[in-house]
Amino acid sequence: MTYDVIVVGIGGMGSAAAWRLARRGVRVLGLERYDIPHAMGSSHGVTRIIRLPYYEAPAYVPLLRRAYELWREIEAASGRALLVTTGSIDAGPEDGALFQGALASARVHDLPHEILTAAQTTDRFPAYRLAPEARAIYQPDGGFIVSERAIIAHVEAAQDAGAVIHAREPVLEWGVRPDGTVRVVTPARVYEAERLVLTAGAWIGDLVAPLAPLAIPERQVLAWLQPSEPALFRPNRFPVFNLEVEEGRYYGLPIYDVPGFKFGRFHHRGETGRPEMLRQEPDVEDERLLRQFAARYFPAGNGALMALRSCLFTNTPDEHFILDHHPLHPQVVIASPCSGHGYKFCSVIGEILADLATGDGTTRHDIGFLRLSRLGPPAGQV
Numbered sequence: 209m210t211y212d213v214i215v216v217g218i219g220g221m222g223s224a225a226a227w228r229l230a231r232r233g234v235r236v237l238g239l240e241r242y243d244i245p246h247a248m249g250s251s252h253g254v255t256r257i258i259r260l261p262y263y264e265a266p267a268y269v270p271l272l273r274r275a276y277e278l279w280r281e282i283e284a285a286s287g288r289a290l291l292v293t294t295g296s297i298d299a300g301p302e303d304g305a306l307f308q309g310a311l312a313s314a315r316v317h318d319l320p321h322e323i324l325t326a327a328q329t330t331d332r333f334p335a336y337r338l339a340p341e342a343r344a345i346y347q348p349d350g351g352f353i354v355s356e357r358a359i360i361a362h363v364e365a366a367q368d369a370g371a372v373i374h375a376r377e378p379v380l381e382w383g384v385r386p387d388g389t390v391r392v393v394t395p396a397r398v399y400e401a402e403r404l405v406l407t408a409g410a411w412i413g414d415l416v417a418p419l420a421p422l423a424i425p426e427r428q429v430l431a432w433l434q435p436s437e438p439a440l441f442r443p444n445r446f447p448v449f450n451l452e453v454e455e456g457r458y459y460g461l462p463i464y465d466v467p468g469f470k471f472g473r474f475h476h477r478g479e480t481g482r483p484e485m486l487r488q489e490p491d492v493e494d495e496r497l498l499r500q501f502a503a504r505y506f507p508a509g510n511g512a513l514m515a516l517r518s519c520l521f522t523n524t525p526d527e528h529f530i531l532d533h534h535p536l537h538p539q540v541v542i543a544s545p546c547s548g549h550g551y552k553f554c555s556v557i558g559e560i561l562a563d564l565a566t567g568d569g570t571t572r573h574d575i576g577f578l579r580l581s582r583l584g585p586p587a588g589q590v
């Protein structure tokens with residue numbers, strides 16, 4: 209079977225890429241090793257934060273603006289509610305990397321924002337109990353994406369535009385033929401295409417071996433706890449947050465679809481390894497570690513356990529994404545290692561992947577800071 213583009217991995221990024229390609233009239237095949245959607249990778253757990261004053265680097269903000277536009281576009285196309293606005297809080301010590309980074313992004317890009325003390329934050333959003341000396345940036349456009357629903361929306365829209373999508377069909381290997389076409393092997397058959405998009409998330413190192421040391425899967429755990437005052441944790445009263453505190457860096461979201469307030473700790477217990485080696489089932493130590501945080505900073509949210517779920521980050525050495533052509537094969541495009549903060553960008557990364565995998569392979573988006581070459585020459589043959 210011959211296609212214009214094959215997309216490997218129909219998770220957050222791959223589903224968006226399949227839609228953006230199909231709506232341009234490209235003949236697309238999407239191949240996914242598990243179900244669509246599923247809970248083995250990086251995009252499950254109901255919701256993902258989206259926020260504009262990006263403390264990780266101001267260069268992400270133009271991509272975020274486009275991501276918002278494209279989330280609204282797929283919402284309209286699918287008729288599904290995908291983006292819920294709550295406002296965002298980025299808080300920590302005034303001289304800390306998180307607060308200063310968010311402030312820099314807000315100022316460089318002239319984003320509407322307010323700086324709040326800990327007491328002002330509690331006055332506005334009573335569930336919050338920040339350390340007294342903490343400073344918070346409130347930005348009204350923050351919120352969350354309903355992540356598995358968004359995968360479904362992208363897949364259905366891609367199918368409506370003519371894409372062929374197969375679940376439970378893992379890609380075993382791929383190669384480039386002397387004529388430049390791409391060959392993709394699954395247990396079912398061998399496919400051919402002009403171009404290939406690899407959006408395999410935590411498995412990207414299996415498909416591009418020298419990326420394995422640059423894209424490290426890491427186990428994360430999310431907790432949902434029943435609040436004593438649920439009204440304070442609903443989307444209209446509870447902005448999504450990123451907090452830098454003594455215990456580490458944490459993120460959280462309001463009650464939505466699971467009857468509990470949701471949060472997690474970046475680099476939870478530092479457990480890295482191949483996805484198959486990382487424990488899926490959470491344990492009492494996962495809960496203990498997360499509860500300590502809730503008890504101190506969101507005491508009204510530290511009630512009965514409603515859910516604990518594990519999930520995978522794919523970390524690069526500098527925690528920025530890798531979004532590029534394959535260094536040896538320009539007809540192959542690599543995405544996915546998003547270091548635990550990529551979901552909000554899926555809509556715009558889908559557009560960028562479609563740019564890189566069609567025509568002359570250029571994009572109008574400024575992704576220079578996400579190119580693979582910044583991490584040095586890949587070890588060995590790519």
Ligand SMILES: Cc1cc2nc3c(=O)[nH]c(=O)nc-3n(C[C@H](O)[C@H](O)[C@H](O)COP(=O)(O)OP(=O)(O)OC[C@H]3O[C@@H](n4cnc5c(N)ncnc54)[C@H](O)[C@@H]3O)c2cc1C
Pocket residue numbers: 216217218219220221222239240241242248249250251252253255256257258377378379380407408409410411412415428429430459472518519520521543544545546547548549550551552553
């Ligand atoms: C606990 C947690 C919380 C997070 N919170 C946020 C947040 O609040 N905001 C935010 O923006 N980001 C967040 N992230 C990060 C974000 O979720 C990820 O960056 C994003 O989901 C990655 O999408 P992906 O498409 O790369 O991976 P996935 O959605 O996992 O997709 C990769 C797909 O490739 C498939 N695949 C792999 N190998 C093969 C193969 N050989 N053949 C066929 N298919 C294959 C996999 O089965 C999978 O479906 C969080 C991540 C975690 C784990």
